[in-house]
Amino acid sequence: MKQLLCPLNGLRNISEFLYGGEVHEPSDPRNSSASDWAEHVFFDKNPAGFVLEWWCHRPTSYWFIAERNTITDEVLRTLPSSEIFSDRVEFSAQIDGGARV
Amino acid sequence: MAFGLLKYGLRQNYPSAHHFTPTKPLKPHYDIVIIGAGGHGSGIAYYLAKEHGITNVALIDKGYLGGGNTARNTAVIRSNYLTEAGVKFYRDSVKLYQNLSNEFGYNIMMENRGQLTLAHSDAAIRSFRWRAEVNQHLGVRSELVDRQTIRDLVPNLNLSEDARFPVLAGLWHADGATARHDAVVWGYARGACQRGVELHQLTEAQGIDIEAGRVVGVRTNRGRIRCGAVVQAVAGASSVVGQMAGIKLPIHSFPLQAMVTQPYKPILNPHVSSPHVHVYVHQTSRGEFVIGGGSDPYPLYHTRATLDQKEILSAATLELFPFLAQARILRQWAGTTDMTPDYSPIMGLSPVQNYYLDAGWGTWGFKATPISGKMMAELVATGRVPPLIQPFELERFYRFEQVNEAGATAASH
Secondary structure: OOEEEEOOOEEEEHHHEEEEEEOOOOOOOOOOOHHHHHHHHHOEOOOOOEEEEEEEEHHHOEEEEEEEEOOOOOEEEEEEHHHOOOOOOOOOOOOOOOOOO | OHHHHHHHHOOOOOOOOOOOOOOOOOOOEEEEEEEOOOHHHHHHHHHHHHHHOOOOEEEEOOOOOOOOOOOOOOOEEOOOOOOHHHHHHHHHHHHHHHOHHHHHOOOOOOEOOOEEEEEOOHHHHHHHHHHHHHHHHOOOOOEEEOHHHHHHHOOOOOOOOOOOOOOOEEEEEOOOEEOOHHHHHHHHHHHHHHOOOEEEOOOOEEEEEEEOOEEEEEEEOOEEEEEEEEEEOOOOOHHHHHHHOOOOEOOEEEEEEEEEEOOOOOOOOOEEEEOOOOEEEEEOOOOOEEEEEOOOOOOOOOOOOOHHHHHHHHHHHHHHOHHHHHOOEEEEEEEEEEEOOOOOOEEEEOOOEOEEEEEOOOOOOHHHHHHHHHHHHHHHHHOOOOOOOHHHOHHHHOOOOOOOOHHHOOOOO
């Protein structure tokens, strides 16, 4: 079975992992238009070639990032998400200037 | 057709006619370039020529005719979907399929053997009841059936109550059918070529020329073609070709692996699918059991085989048909499924003028071949979106008006 190198747990079988989608720039739900939000939710590059992706090691619920070639299924590298996302994002339920939902 | 067959049979020798135009140089200009010579692309070319008299058309493909996902699906035809838009669309496709052999004068080996979907939980029974009601309302033969009826339909199905997931009920779809997928694309391409459409195989689209928001040409490995309109019909590469025109799509491409066993005597009549154990099985007219299931767990543009996916398919098949335990796998393959968020296709206009989309065909492309060909041809010829495919426009995602068919797939993906 194919194996993936988890930054936390080392080399594990691919069946232990969950694919979590392409890595995006974080969007700002408070200031984006409906169509920007639709694009963020539904649309992806889906490229043929190298792409940064979210993966989760299910038994430990550990999310990390992998760079994988979607033509050859070759994984170039895996890295902790903190190497790309270092700033903490505060999500609050308060919508600016609007009702609380 | 019968008279033609008799005349052919009484001949001294049997000349085999050329089905398709021999390869010739590309012209510098076509009215329409269709990228992708699979069932859909060929179908669009056929209906453009036959119903709209548009024949200055180049049907191009980077490989050979029908060599992509048209050759890789499991050839299931059915219309027992859930939404009104979905049921109407696939219903009209099944109707067109019924007459296709006569229309072509060419046997597509259509077999109306019905399709049985199995429920292993109360939740599934509830959704089947819902689907049956919607289907019947729209004129599709679909009904909830009990275990005894299932036993009559498929005597060798494992209906034991000791099974890991016992079968509780079924959704019987008498309109379900199968056909020879290669014959469908050959029939369409032959009909298109006879009317003047040019088929260009080994002609890969490498770029799309756009001027002032309007498509004006296609760059290929055999040179540049200027054209008035482009249709992209490249299941399995929708995002990649869309990107050439600067169009971003809500698609993720996953492999879907399937396999067939060695041939056996006829023993299984209908097509049987179980969304719960993720498998669908039918026996072809030459005796092989075709086995397919869910897509792979992560996206990939490669059609390699994995042992774990084959084990999952085999285990699920044995849950339903334990007698296949000694069957040998004769061959296996994979196709690339362009999955959309709502499990419905994307047809219609695109952000680029005169560039038309026939994309996002996931696991539902083969059954839609005739109707999508006909509707897309009407759209390209008239410039107006036919009401039948209007709900499937790319724009629906920006309006949050998805056509949710995730619950009506033959195996969950």
